[in-house]
Amino acid sequence: xxxxxxxxxxxxxxxxxxxxxxxxxxxxxxxxxxxxxxxxxxxxxxxxxxxxxxxxxxxxxxxxxxxxxxxxxxxxxxxxxxxxxxxxxxxxxxxxxxxxxxxxxxxxxxxxxxxxxxxxxxxxxxxxxxxxxxxxxxxxxxxxxxxxxxxxxxxxxxxxxxxxxxxxxxxxxxxxxxxxxxxxxxxxxxxxxxxxxxxxxxxxxxxxxxxxxxxxxxxxxxxxxxxxxxxxxxxxxxxxxxxxxxxxxxxxxxxxxxxxxxxxxxxxxxxxxxxxxxxxxxxxxxxxxxxxxxxxxxxxxxxxxxxxxxxxxxxxxxxxxxxxxxxxxxxxxxxxxxxxxxxxxxxxxxxxxxxxxxxxxxxxxxxxxxxxxxxxxxxxxxxxxxxxxxxxxxxxxxxxxxxxxxxxxxxxxxxxxxxxxxxxxxxxxxxxxxxxxxxxxxxxxxxxxxxxxxxxxxxxxxxx
Amino acid sequence: xxxxxxxxxxxxxxxxxxxxxxxxxxxxxxxxxxxxxxxxxxxxxxxxxxxxxxxxxxxxxxxxxxxxxxxxxxxxxxxxxxxxxxxxxxxxxxxxxxxxxxxxxxxxxxxxxxxxxxxxxxxxxxxxxxxxxxxxxxxxxxxxxxxxxxxxxxxxxxxxxxxxxxxxxxxxxxxxxxxxxxxxxxxxxxxxxxxxxxxxxxxxxxxxxxxxxxxxxxxxxxxxxxxxxxxxxxxxxxxxxxxxxxxxxxxxxxxxxxxxxxxxxxxxxxxxxxxxxx
Numbered sequence: 001x002x003x004x005x006x007x008x009x010x011x012x013x014x015x016x017x018x019x020x021x022x023x024x025x026x027x028x029x030x031x032x033x034x035x036x037x038x039x040x041x042x043x044x045x046x047x048x049x050x051x052x053x054x055x056x057x058x059x060x061x062x063x064x065x066x067x068x069x070x071x072x073x074x075x076x077x078x079x080x081x082x083x084x085x086x087x088x089x090x091x092x093x094x095x096x097x098x099x100x101x102x103x104x105x106x107x108x109x110x111x112x113x114x115x116x117x118x119x120x121x122x123x124x125x126x127x128x129x130x131x132x133x134x135x136x137x138x139x140x141x142x143x144x145x146x147x148x149x150x151x152x153x154x155x156x157x158x159x160x161x162x163x164x165x166x167x168x169x170x171x172x173x174x175x176x177x178x179x180x181x182x183x184x185x186x187x188x189x190x191x192x193x194x195x196x197x198x199x200x201x202x203x204x205x206x207x208x209x210x211x212x213x214x215x216x217x218x219x220x221x222x223x224x225x226x227x228x229x230x231x232x233x234x235x236x237x238x239x240x241x242x243x244x245x246x247x248x249x250x251x252x253x254x255x256x257x258x259x260x261x262x263x264x265x266x267x268x269x270x271x272x273x274x275x276x277x278x279x280x281x282x283x284x285x286x287x288x289x290x291x292x293x294x295x296x297x298x299x300x301x302x303x304x305x306x307x308x309x310x311x312x313x314x315x316x317x318x319x320x321x322x323x324x325x326x327x328x329x330x331x332x333x334x335x336x337x338x339x340x341x342x343x344x345x346x347x348x349x350x351x352x353x354x355x356x357x358x359x360x361x362x363x364x365x366x367x368x369x370x371x372x373x374x375x376x377x378x379x380x381x382x383x384x385x386x387x388x389x390x391x392x393x394x395x396x397x398x399x400x401x402x403x404x405x406x407x408x409x410x411x412x413x414x415x416x417x418x419x420x421x422x423x424x425x426x427x428x429x430x431x432x433x434x435x436x437x438x439x440x441x442x443x444x445x446x447x448x449x450x451x452x453x454x455x456x457x458x459x460x461x462x463x464x
Numbered sequence: 465x466x467x468x469x470x471x472x473x474x475x476x477x478x479x480x481x482x483x484x485x486x487x488x489x490x491x492x493x494x495x496x497x498x499x500x501x502x503x504x505x506x507x508x509x510x511x512x513x514x515x516x517x518x519x520x521x522x523x524x525x526x527x528x529x530x531x532x533x534x535x536x537x538x539x540x541x542x543x544x545x546x547x548x549x550x551x552x553x554x555x556x557x558x559x560x561x562x563x564x565x566x567x568x569x570x571x572x573x574x575x576x577x578x579x580x581x582x583x584x585x586x587x588x589x590x591x592x593x594x595x596x597x598x599x600x601x602x603x604x605x606x607x608x609x610x611x612x613x614x615x616x617x618x619x620x621x622x623x624x625x626x627x628x629x630x631x632x633x634x635x636x637x638x639x640x641x642x643x644x645x646x647x648x649x650x651x652x653x654x655x656x657x658x659x660x661x662x663x664x665x666x667x668x669x670x671x672x673x674x675x676x677x678x679x680x681x682x683x684x685x686x687x688x689x690x691x692x693x694x695x696x697x698x699x700x701x702x703x704x705x706x707x708x709x710x711x712x713x714x715x716x717x718x719x720x721x722x723x724x725x726x727x728x729x730x731x732x733x734x735x736x737x738x739x740x741x742x
Contacts, residue, residue: 122698369633378572
């Protein structure tokens with residue numbers, strides 16, 4: 001950031017004269033001859049209101065006083081309107097023109113005065129309704145050239161084609177929805193229109209699915225790698241050799257102490273600038289793994305160290321070595337203890353894949369952002385939220401259940417009341433909404449057996 | 465506690481949230497109604513019938529990584545758009561506050577309302593955008609540019625077929641690349657500076673971006689990028705205003721016309737572009 005500020009200040013100071021250079025260069029810019037002109041369209045499928053953009057440079061020897069776009073049969077030009085931009089090099093010049101839509105469907109634009117020779121022409125014909133069937137269509141263009149001797153002659157600009165596809169099913173469905181009265185009244189509510197527009201839901205769902213798969217595959221690849229990395233670092237941090245411990249500490253602190261966003265930029269921009277480059281997808285997996293292994297290392301270390309020392313001593317008194325004790329006694333218990341936190345870390349990592357959109361990885365967030373940008377409607381964000389929740393909600397639920405089971409299995413020590421307490425409150429507040437404040441006596445019925453005392457406190461909590 | 469009760473509770477909570485939203489929608493409508501009534505009364509003594517998010521302030525949404533039009537100098541926005549908006553604010557008697565937003569969400573946010581009043585973000589006036597919002601009169605003529613590694617050759621859009629093209633999401637540059645480059649793989653970025661970083665790192669093969677911004681960004685750049693082609697599009701920038709706020713559009717147009725007349729516009733133009741406007 002700091003670097004950018006300094007740069008932008010320097011840039012401002014050096015501002016004088018730069019645009020002049022640009023304008024001078026522009027005069028020398030290569031000009032398109034009318035013969036290399038082209039027509040492009042803004043839609044990829046047929047049956048839609050489509051913008052046709054004709055770009056050309058007028059002939060060197062003649063001005064132009066009329067251009068006709070002879071749209072073939074099947075193209076509906078009844079409601080078209082035309083935007084025209086005329087440039088001398090890069091400089092806008094004024095153009096006076098009239099548009100006429102002929103009975104044949106041709107769009108005729110006449111200029112008065114004529115467009116000067118060699119000028120750049122941009123003609124945008126809006127709202128042409130194309131035939132639904134996809135394919136390549138030729139759009140014949142004819143123009144009336146005015147030579148210097150005031151002669152006019154009709155010239156052709158042949159071979160201009162546009163290509164588009166037949167619309168897929170969801171798009172057809174979206175267009176059908178557009179005309180339903182129920183959908184219309186739903187969309188008339190601003191909030192629903194912006195976040196839950198049905199036309200966008202049906203198109204965005206299948207489109208974002210690809211992004212969802214990408215996000216999911218990123219995290220499914222990165223997470224196992226980070227488990228291995230995390231274990232390695234955790235053992236390094238508990239090593240007897242001090243420098244090994246230091247390396248692990250530095251790694252954990254640097255990664256945990258900086259935003260993932262920054263780490264992404266270092267790998268995608270920094271490393272590549274100095275020549276270290278992996279394919280995008282692998283880079284993404286690498287960043288996520290680097291990041292997550294630091295967090296997992298701490299989770300594993302805390303898990304291992306939470307097993308009481310006595311167990312180590314007991315194991316060694318049975319003749320086990322350090323690694324045998326780890327393998328047969330400590331790790332199995334650790335796994336059960338760290339499972340809930342690990343699952344939470346998985347959820348976090350899955351959500352963090354969204355940050356990769358900033359460096360051009362086509363994951364779920366990227367797809368939804370692009371959709372929003374193109375359609376000026378936020379419905380795609382809602383769809384993305386649903387895709388994220390499909391993964392996260394069941395996992396959040398799983399974490400809760402794992403925690404409860406852990407609390408139960410470690411009964412007796414200090415853990416159970418804590419676990420029970422959390423669960424008691426959770427259930428209590430859930431009950432509060434439908435039933436209002438229940439009688440305090442209901443509390444004990446929720447739990448059972450020896451925890452009766454404790455559930456009382458939970459009941460007190462909810463009635464407050 | 466049975467599972468089904470949990471689901472009932474969840475459902476009720478969701479219903480509650482929804483109803484709050486719809487209630488919010490109702491009150492908002494009535495508020496707007498009264499506000500316009502009030503302001504029309506005031507309107508007889510002062511020209512100010514437009515709706516503002518915050519009274520006395522003109523909140524401006526902008527993608528502030530688009531020099532020389534807008535960029536952040538520390539936490540202060542600066543640039544051509546910023547100076548011009550400040551001058552307009554002065555004419556309208558409003559304090560101009562720039563808010564950094566992401567370009568591609570500017571229009572939906574303005575349409576949704578409640579966050580900022582105006583878009584000033586080097587935004588081209590396009591009929592597609594005019595379906596969603598209103599624009600003031602144009603205040604700058606722009607073009608597109610193609611940026612590649614220094615020394616690259618470029619003869620026409622078909623050279624870029626199948627290449628990775630970096631663009632700023634939601635811009636006219638993106639639209640140009642989509643329409644003109646056959647089979648291009650477009651990589652949209654949040655802002656222009658990120659796209660340039662990606663090109664310097666070789667993550668994309670080329671960038672299509674507004675010419676004045678590319679010129680500015682590459683002026684003192686030593687990352688080996690250059691403008692290999694200028695793409696004449698003759699697009700024009702305008703400030704965006706909500707369609708429900710036509711009074712503000714008119715007031716801004718008036719201010720803009722005055723600024724052009726009294727020489728302030730030319731002064732600001734020269735400050736940022738080093739030459740006098742046409």
